[in-house]
Amino acid sequence: MNVWRKARILLIFFLISSAAYAADFHTGTVISTFDSGDYTYVEFEENGRKDWVATVKTAIGVGEEIRFADSQPMIDFESKPLKRKFDRIWFAAEVVKKESAPAPPDVDSDDPFVSAGAYALEGNYEKALEKYEEHISGNPSDPNGYYLKGNVYNEMQPAFPTPDPTDPESKQYREKVSKQVDAYRKAVELDPHNRLYLQALAQSLQNVHEFNESIAIYKRLALETPKDPSYSVYLGEALSAAQRYREALGAFDTALSLRKDPRTYRLRGAAKDKMGDVEGAMSDYKTGYLLDNSSKYALAPWLLRLFIREKRFDEGIAFYTKVLKTSPKVTDAYGSRGRLWAEKSQFNKAIADYNKAIGLEPDSANYYIVRSDAYVGLKKYQEAMKDAVFACKLSEFYCDFLEDLKKREARGWYWEQFATGRDPKAVYFYSRKDIVRNKGRVLVWSREEHPDDTTQTLADSDEKLSYTVARIEMNCRNRQIRHQKVTFYGADGNSQSYAFEKDDKFESIAPGTIFESLIENLCR
Structure with a gap:
């Protein structure tokens, strides 16, 4: 050859x-x-x-x-x-x-098509686009050139568009996805029966909320391949993104009739949850978890979050205990059961489960962090610090938790009750998921089951002067959000108080925005 x-x-x-x-x-x-x-x-x-x-x-x-x-x-x-x-x-x-x-292919190849692919594989996307354009100019009827060009735009775009359409990053995202859509459209135009091109076009359309066309493509693919559950799953995801949850359930039902897949159970469970069918969601999450509780399908955190959100701690503990009786080496089951023990303030039992999880996965930073948190609940601060230090060594993601412990240790381990007169677990700010510093701002996420408009909340300040932060509060139960900028008062660098305006109302989270992703990660 x-x-x-x-x-x-x-x-x-x-x-x-x-x-x-x-x-x-x-x-x-x-x-x-x-x-x-x-x-x-x-x-x-x-x-x-x-x-x-x-x-x-x-x-x-x-x-x-x-x-x-x-x-x-x-x-x-x-x-x-x-x-x-x-x-x-x-x-x-x-x-x-x-x-x-x-x-790997060679970037110095005389063939621009080969060179473009090599540049793409090493992450030099601008050069890859340049080479694909060179290839397309000489081969305008080659659909692969357009398809792979679209893939390059997919690699270049940010993971999540910002919710503000006037934000430069959001504009840049839409521009790149628009170019991606154009490239995939051309590939489909040249080869209208290629399922790979059609699927890529449908996904890119979904990314810019062109749901109707995306759904139409997935319906066509599902009809053309009635024995393949994949396209029914993609169809269900697109329908869910368009908030057409009842139709999505039908697509997921079709997929599951062809293949019992953990990820499909998770997706169907999420759709049921959006429709208010908590029992249906719980059943699907449990079924999927029993099929495969590895991290591959990301099902475990969804089930755990639902147990916690609905305060069904005992049911969750019984479920994980049953799993461990038949599969005693399921690390996540120990970790999840430990989280539920911690929610019940039974920290010794939580630590016992975390110890077993660490014994099975000694390099998992997450279990050291949750054990550290449990030690804090027992006021065993030195043990908490030791675990936090080790977790930070394993993963930089958890170093913010360690820094927070150091600050609290310097203040004599004074652990603030952030929500006055309320459950101190309702709102807390000491994990990376709760405080995010970005371009000089501090985004403060609070987690409250039933927040009201007059809640006074305390938070830590790293500055010695008053400053303004963007505050975002989520109602986890109703999947709502409110946000505004709030000014800190005082100059002592310690805890400062602030509150929302009384007329600031909660609003439902818009689908497809970064807030939808955040609430899934924060409300657990």
Whole structure:
């Protein structure tokens, strides 16, 4: 095969397979293999299931252990050259032995298409766009050029747009996504039946809240592949983003009838929760957790947050205890049960569970932090400090917690009751998730189940002069938010009081904004 042709084929497979699943891999044993044209087709067995993967032509033997990066598989894929149909097949940049590693493409390639992909893989996105434009100018009918150009814009955009449409960062986000949509549209125009291009276009449209068109594409894909649950899941996500939760439930039901998947249970549970069906949400979260409680599906925190939000501590403790009876090495079950013991102020029991979690995952900073917090509840401040120091060494994310402990230690371990006359757990500001410093401002997140308009709240000040902060308060139960700028008074650098105006009202969180993500992370 011509070396440049091989490089181009490899690059297309590499970029497609790494676009959304860069961290996950499939591994299996080769059952059979054959070559056709420039490709090698490999039948392999993984966890008792037989599947196919296609890659650039390479030598692979029966019985070998292989590995390849996960991507969206093609369902009911019909190969006209081979005159056969594959129930499910992946297209991988390279299929290698477990100990092998694929060589990356070369940025100095004479082929701008190969060079563009190489720049994209190393994070030089501006140069990648320049090279893709060069490729497209010479190959205007190549849909892959437009598709991969759209992928570059996807890598360039910020993770979340800011809620203020006049904010420069928000404008920049929309401009990039708009260019991404244009690139994917062109790819679809050139190859209107390519599911990968259609899916990319639908997702980019969803990112700019063009829900109707996005939903229409996913409906088409779901109808074209009735045996593939993936597109029904994507459809459900798009419908949920558009707040069409009842329709979303139908899509998730269809997906689950085809495959019992933990992530789909989580998504359906979230939709039920938005509709006020707490019992339905709890049932789905529990079912998904029992299927797979690893971090891969991010289901564990959703279940724990619901137990805490609904104050169903005993039910949660009983659930995790039952899990541990049959699976005594589920680290999260110990950690989650410990959190619930802590919510009940039974800190010794919480610490006992955290100890077991740490025994299973000694390098997990999170368990040292929650154990530190439990030690604070017991007023064992030195033990709390020791855990916080170790957590900071494991992960910089938790160093703010350590710094806060040091400040409190310097003040004689005076632990303020932030909400006067209320449960001191209702509002607190000592974790990184609660205080975020950005461009000189302090964004203060408070967590209250039933806040009112006259609450006086205390907070720490790092400055010795009065200053203004942006305050954001969330009503976790009703999923509402209010925010305004508030001025601190006084100059002693210690706790200062402030309050909301009485006419400041809570409003529902707008879908698709950063606040929707924040409330999921803060209200737990």
